[in-house]
Amino acid sequence: MSEDFEESFRVKKVGEWKWEGVHPLKLPLRLARGVYGGHTVAQTLLVGIESAPGYIPNSFHSYFIGPGDSTVPMQYFVTELHTGKNFASRYIKVVQKGTVRLNCLVSLTKKGAKPGPDTQVAPPKLLDTTDPDTLEQVVHTTYIRNAYPPEFVDKSLAQDELKIPASERWITLFHKIEQDHEFKDPKFNFIGLADLSDSVILTTLARALHMPWNSTVNNKRREYDEEKDARKLMPISLNMMHIYHYNAMSMDHHIYFHTDDYENGFDLINNWLTFHYQFRVHSNNRTLVRVYAYNREGTCVATIIQEGLTYLQDGVSDNAKI
Numbered sequence: 001m002s003e004d005f006e007e008s009f010r011v012k013k014v015g016e017w018k019w020e021g022v023h024p025l026k027l028p029l030r031l032a033r034g035v036y037g038g039h040t041v042a043q044t045l046l047v048g049i050e051s052a053p054g055y056i057p058n059s060f061h062s063y064f065i066g067p068g069d070s071t072v073p074m075q076y077f078v079t080e081l082h083t084g085k086n087f088a089s090r091y092i093k094v095v096q097k098g099t100v101r102l103n104c105l106v107s108l109t110k111k112g113a114k115p116g117p118d119t120q121v122a123p124p125k126l127l128d129t130t131d132p133d134t135l136e137q138v139v140h141t142t143y144i145r146n147a148y149p150p151e152f153v154d155k156s157l158a159q160d161e162l163k164i165p166a167s168e169r170w171i172t173l174f175h176k177i178e179q180d181h182e183f184k185d186p187k188f189n190f191i192g193l194a195d196l197s198d199s200v201i202l203t204t205l206a207r208a209l210h211m212p213w214n215s216t217v218n219n220k221r222r223e224y225d226e227e228k229d230a231r232k233l234m235p236i237s238l239n240m241m242h243i244y245h246y247n248a249m250s251m252d253h254h255i256y257f258h259t260d261d262y263e264n265g266f267d268l269i270n271n272w273l274t275f276h277y278q279f280r281v282h283s284n285n286r287t288l289v290r291v292y293a294y295n296r297e298g299t300c301v302a303t304i305i306q307e308g309l310t311y312l313q314d315g316v317s318d319n320a321k322i
Helices: 005-009 037-050 159-163 188-196 202-208
Strands: 011-015 018-021 056-064 073-082 087-096 099-109 136-140 144-148 171-175 244-259 273-283 286-294 300-312
Touching: 005 037, 011 037, 018 136, 018 171, 037 056, 037 073, 037 087, 037 099, 037 244, 056 188, 056 273, 099 159, 144 273, 171 188, 171 202, 188 244, 202 244, 202 273, 202 286, 202 300
Parallel strands: none
Antiparallel strands: 011 018, 018 073, 056 099, 056 244, 073 087, 087 099, 136 144, 144 171, 171 273, 244 300, 273 286, 286 300
């Protein structure tokens, strides 16, 4: 029986504008240095929702300050910036042991309220008709199931990518929440999406740059080592695939929700989300990625923008095809 996602992220109100996690958040892997960032984002979004009853998240803007501690629950200090007839906004500071781990601004709206101007780039029409249930799959961070197509592993199957620069190459992966029962509260579809939003994005930059999966191939600064092949890590977690190529750390993390329906926008227990994404900028050890998340009907239900630090290891960039 899988763990209960809702219970793991449950929060309790401990003051007028203060919440606390009921349980500590989990590491992505046993030896990781800090809590999986998606868990922090997900529980912070839940606090934003709890602090504004009757409103539904419209956007989430956060900045990672430091790694979370998996031994103690997170504390959330909320500032009410605005509560109006149709819109609300909250500033949230996430703290552990007196140290800020994440800052964020959550914008919320009443269901059916007319949104403000959409400044985001219009998502492309999703033409992928792949059935994720037929693909290779892996579970990581306890709750996240990923599926990946053959061309993700073998870039030679994606011949069109050879004709365009790295910033225009589209990577497609599929995600859902791993749980053997329905959500009791449908708002956890949004919390689940927030959890998925930090999954397997920055960690797959090597695929977009068409680097060899083995980071020591044709590397003038490192001796060839057949064990340094990222494909050997895939059965454990796609989130590990970067460790032979570069160190990755999330910084800015933004989610724009394009639906105000908790129940009918998407169902993360029974259906997959398709993540269609591009690495728009990679310069000076910083990488900016834009992700479009589609439900099974092919409707874009969210846009995710993330910026992170990506420190390439010696000689690895020599094999980048940009």
